Amino acid sequence: MKTTDATRKLKIAVLFGGRSGEHEVSLASARSILAVLDPQKYEVIQVGITHEGAWLTGAKTRDLLEKGETTCLTPCTILPDPSKPGLYALRFTDHGTALEHITDIDVVFPVLHGTFGEDGTLQGLLEMADLAYVSAGVTGSSVGMDKGVFKDVMRANGIPVVEAIILLRSEIEKDIQNAIRKAEAVAAYPLFVKPANLGSSVGITKCNSRADLAEGLLEAAAYDR
Template sequence: MGEKLKVGLIYGGRSGEHEVSLQTALSVLQAFDYNKYDVKPFYITKRGGWLTGSFLPAAPASVDELQFKEQQSAQSSAITSLFDGISTAAGASLDVVFPLLHGTFGEDGTIQGLLEMANLPYVGAGVLTSAVGMDKIMMKKIFAHEGLPQCVYRSFNRTQWEKDPGFFIMEIEVSIGYPCFIKPANLGSSVGISKARNRDELQAAVAYALRYDRKVVVEEFVDAREIEVSVLGNDEPRVSVPGEIISSGDFYDYQAKYIDGKSVMQIPAELPSETAEAVRSMAQRAYLAIDGSGLSRMDFFLRKEDGKLFINEVNTMPGFTPFSMYPLMWKESGIAYRELLDSLITLALERYAAKQQLQYSS
């Protein structure tokens, strides 16, 4: 057998989705084919310290009490850990990096930028795509330019809101009405999202969203089914069968996603064939519009009243445990969990090889 690929697994991170990242990393570590790969884990604490060593597959008592054989100081900066710590601690340069970081400082282009500077191949979307996928406002603007149908929305930043909240309240009430959803522009896992049914709830929801980001998106309420698909590939992406989320709550918030365990995933979704094909086609268009690579999960609304389809958002590093929607939809489409890991690493190396052919100076 040939030499094993050296894979650096980065997980944890400073975002509110730290625990979700731990679940994903543990699942991936347990699924790798160790006849093919030599895996080096790198854990980022909630405070931003980098540790490397051996991840023991046991649930930690708390986030920073991982059963970890520390080989690096938690005081190392990200830059030091990347350019010095990762390569030297691994004993040799890594062949590819697999960032399993969700949300801020992981899914938003920041870690991708560090990996680009280090000239390391990595799994998933690039800097621009990651940033656009995280920023709901920029994402919506690109989807609008592509002509993809979306629900009505309005957006503003903290300064604009504080300067004239009355203007935005009036605009929201006239163009969107109640109920409506208020979201931080840059955050994942439905953190910071509220449903407002009147003006008082709207103002409270905006204040809540501004705790998590300086920009806010307000969206109309659509009485709809929540349909999702998984996308895999670079310039010629494949799309899985659609799945459906049947939420346990008023909407699919963090509680419904990760805590109460009552939400139901229907895979494949019970859809007419033409609707399923429309979802898959729209997902491919959206993926190419943001220059996706590696993987993404695309989320849609299917309005109950008339069957109209709206694109909701893209997740460039979706949940990746064996029980998450992304791998489950691929499993139903004929690609097993371990095979997905192989495909993602192959796609990362293909994209890296293509970029090495580019000329960066005259």
Template sequence: MTTKTRVGLIYGGKSGEHEVSLQTAFAVSQAMNYDKYEIIPFYITKQGEWKKGTPLLSPPESPLALASPTASSAKAMASIFSGLQTEEKVQVSSVSSTVSQSQAAGEDTLDVFFPLLHGTFGEDGTIQGLLEMANMPYVGAGVLASAVGMDKVFMKKAFAAEGLPQCVYRHFTRSQWEKAQSDLIMETEISIGYPSFVKPANLGSSVGITKANNRDELIQAVEYALRFDRKVIVEENIDAREIEVAVLGNDEPQASVPGEIVSSSEYYDYKAKYVDGKSTMIIPAEIPAELASELREMAIRAFQAVDGSGLSRVDFFVRREDQAVMINEINTMPGFTPFSMYPLLWKETGKSYGELLDDLIRLALERHAAKQKIQYTMDE
């Protein structure tokens, strides 16, 4: 009898993208091959409480079923950290006792974790750091790539160091805005002008983004963005097509065919992404072969610029005026339902959703095995 790989799905989270995460976890649990994998759900509530369910023997019936694992044994995270076995909820306060102690105590351990968390505390390096300290394999980007991929300012600095073309932008913190608002407005108007886009530096799913057409709207947009983060980024408006490329791999990543987003609104905000259902995806994008090759090559460069691993989606602007390409951002935990852009791009490239899951788990295990060769002490 072949031993199944035990996969811990981590989903939910203390984030504005909690419901999106539930949809992603439901889709992944539906598509997993239960002859190959044993799936253990780890649900994080909106309050940050961890709850563990019993192993899934078959696909769950709904996302709601995934969000109520307390009906079963609720020893959340006992498979990661011994000694943290409060029945109803677990506050993670220590990571000194890890997997080896759980094994010594005869507890079942997991082979790999699959974080399906979007946004804050899931896509920003925090959960990745927790799993690194536990020395557990996990799917997706590491601490550095996750943190850089979440922070749009440092992301852009990494892209600039790689020589990737970008739009004009400015950034500042809340304290800078409070101390020198007039100077920042003047600098932004001179370097960027109107219209411009104002965004929180650290947030996903286009939350907090506003288009400013004049000074009053710029001030309102900055104040709005500062509700979601202490740092704001302002970007120039570009009349461009939005093209996205999926990347898969570790040290030798591959890029999918490009796809195009046609937004239902003036720009691709949260409502256009998740609410009205009117935005469309054109896969593959109707662009010349030379441009498609350029975008795929640039996507891999962007992935490597942040030290990516596992998966990422890289988003570009292709200016209508002259077909110039500018990188917009990298998303280290993109939407991952079968109807999301990332899996659909790979489907068009020749890889099914199930094959994609297999590859991601394999890549996670390979990356973890490679890291075990690193020496962390000076002992001979």
């Protein structure tokens, strides 16, 4: 039977994993989303991104990525060139890397958490590729990801926000006691430390003392700049 526009399944590329500290959170989210996408309506293309940033696709990509059993998966990519739409396999040969078109994509569903997923970087790639995607745009994603910038935008628009201080990893590593003094000048204990560019609860610490604060600052600095 000939497929018409009315009966054709929508091709959805679901992206998950990623390079951020929220890799495992992303895999958990992807499990829930993949479970409810109606196979009668959608042709789902699973695309997993490793901790190192390699893109992989194939049957049961999410499950295999979670288990670390990725050798049977196909390295792949989305090109920023809108004249070459869809998902491409990377074929490694003695003469270099060749591209092989795998499938067209109607819409990309990013289920990536944290940096390189929610911060506008992926959104920028998809904009360049002229691919439809489920997400805020580049500006909204980048502003929403950086909590320091987000607070500045809120204040500039007269929206009250909790007092905070932005400390860079370099400041903490250079003189943690000075960083602690700066934080203590903002408010009384308990203080909360959070990586500015992560979501979920990764790297967040409730601090009731200087010792807690020192530990919390080092924890957050391990995840952010």
